[in-house]
Amino acid sequence: MTDKLEFVDLKRQYAALKGSIAQRMQRVLDHGQYIMGPEVRELEDRLAAYTGAKHCVTVASGTEALLIALMALDLQPGDEVVTTPFTFAATAEMIVLLGGVPVFADIEPDTGNIDASKIEAKITERTRAVMPVSLYGQVADMDTINAIAARHGLAVIEDAAQSFGATYGVGSRSRKSCNLSTIGCTSFFPSKPLGCYGDGGALFTNDDALAQAAREIRVHGQSARYTHTRVGVGGRMDTLQCAVVLAKLERFEWEVAQRLALGQRYRALLADVPGVELLAVRDDRDCVWAQYTVFVENRAALQAALQAQGIPTAVHYPKPLHHQGAYTRFAPAGDCPHSIAAAARVMSLPMSADLTHAQQDRVVAALRSALADTAASP
Numbered sequence: 144m145t146d147k148l149e150f151v152d153l154k155r156q157y158a159a160l161k162g163s164i165a166q167r168m169q170r171v172l173d174h175g176q177y178i179m180g181p182e183v184r185e186l187e188d189r190l191a192a193y194t195g196a197k198h199c200v201t202v203a204s205g206t207e208a209l210l211i212a213l214m215a216l217d218l219q220p221g222d223e224v225v226t227t228p229f230t231f232a233a234t235a236e237m238i239v240l241l242g243g244v245p246v247f248a249d250i251e252p253d254t255g256n257i258d259a260s261k262i263e264a265k266i267t268e269r270t271r272a273v274m275p276v277s278l279y280g281q282v283a284d285m286d287t288i289n290a291i292a293a294r295h296g297l298a299v300i301e302d303a304a305q306s307f308g309a310t311y312g313v314g315s316r317s318r319k320s321c322n323l324s325t326i327g328c329t330s331f332f333p334s335k336p337l338g339c340y341g342d343g344g345a346l347f348t349n350d351d352a353l354a355q356a357a358r359e360i361r362v363h364g365q366s367a368r369y370t371h372t373r374v375g376v377g378g379r380m381d382t383l384q385c386a387v388v389l390a391k392l393e394r395f396e397w398e399v400a401q402r403l404a405l406g407q408r409y410r411a412l413l414a415d416v417p418g419v420e421l422l423a424v425r426d427d428r429d430c431v432w433a434q435y436t437v438f439v440e441n442r443a444a445l446q447a448a449l450q451a452q453g454i455p456t457a458v459h460y461p462k463p464l465h466h467q468g469a470y471t472r473f474a475p476a477g478d479c480p481h482s483i484a485a486a487a488r489v490m491s492l493p494m495s496a497d498l499t500h501a502q503q504d505r506v507v508a509a510l511r512s513a514l515a516d517t518a519a520s521p
């Protein structure tokens with residue numbers, strides 16, 4: 144019997160944590176503080192300690208974390224934010240929602256992350272911030288990006304929705320994603336490396352004033368009850384979702400280690416497969432593989448051939464943002480050629496901490512046979 148292979152397997156994780164999750168949720172149901180209950184602060188303290196950041200502020204989603212980060216930095220209409228077009232829409236969406244202007248810099252063709260050497264040319268007197276994305280779970284070139292930002296007096300927001308648990312720097316210089324810049328933003332969407340059972344997110348900072356601003360903005364700009372000091376949003380994370388993440392933290396270190404090991408194993412298994420190009424991982428970084436993404440040709444046919452063998456795949460992302468209707472006005476078609484090329488070639492394979500070696504072997508065998516089939520038929 145072959146078990147069904149999920150793109151992201153959350154069932155085994157649930158089976159492993161069922162008791163703790165039930166207990167944590169029951170405690171919330173018993174005390175009844177569904178909004179801003181004690182689990183909210185408990186989770187924030189745990190996540191701040193995990194990342195090493197001074198402050199963690201939980202919010203309603205990863206998207207909300209980006210929005211609140213930009214609001215805390217007081218982004219004004221017309222302000223520019225240099226970012227990557229090769230990302231999920233939320234990154235640029237929150238800039239545009241506030242009247243800001245996303246200025247797209249192209250990616251490194253081998254990692255998919257923003258190319259730091261392309262950022263400085265995009266900076267103008269309207270630039271307020273740089274927003275790199277730690278794509279697929281690998282942190283962008285943050286030292287270089289931070290140095291450029293410091294020279295120009297800009298804030299850096301890391302969109303770390305896919306990289307919670309990833310590290311940057313080697314040995315004693317190793318630091319965690321989310322604690323690498325002015326503000327780090329992550330998502331607890333169920334399929335992200337650290338997920339809840341609905342929507343959730345968090346932002347991280349070492350700046351007391353930004354943390355205070357974020358805490359107020361998330362509750363309609365209140366500095367005290369019914370004292371609206373600034374314009375905010377309804378951006379809290381539910382107590383129940385915080386309870387779920389607290390339970391999931393019990394084996395999160397193990398999950399990160401699993402993800403790193405499974406990523407290494409995919410690399411080894413796919414290294415000599417013709418027609419598959421691996422994503423580069425920099426020597427000073429650990430990638431937590433939010434999804435295991437490779438470059439291929441003839442992607443649609445490959446995906447269909449894999450689906451026929453029961454192997455689900457996904458594309459992160461099929462079009463760069465400046466080729467999406469809502470964002471074409473921010474850059475001419477054809478700009479950022481590496482992003483366009485990557486969007487045509489990326490394909491993500493099943494990945495989760497609970498993926499077994501047998502399942503991984505099945506994926507690789509299916510990919511080999513799919514490649515042979517699609518190469519044979521034009």
Ligand SMILES: *Cc1c(COP(=O)(O)O)cnc(C)c1O
Pocket residue numbers: 204205206207230231233234276302304305329330331332342343344
């Ligand atoms: C998932 C994701 C987001 C949005 O997170 P949500 O919690 O779904 O709102 C933002 N940016 C990137 C790069 C993401 O992958």
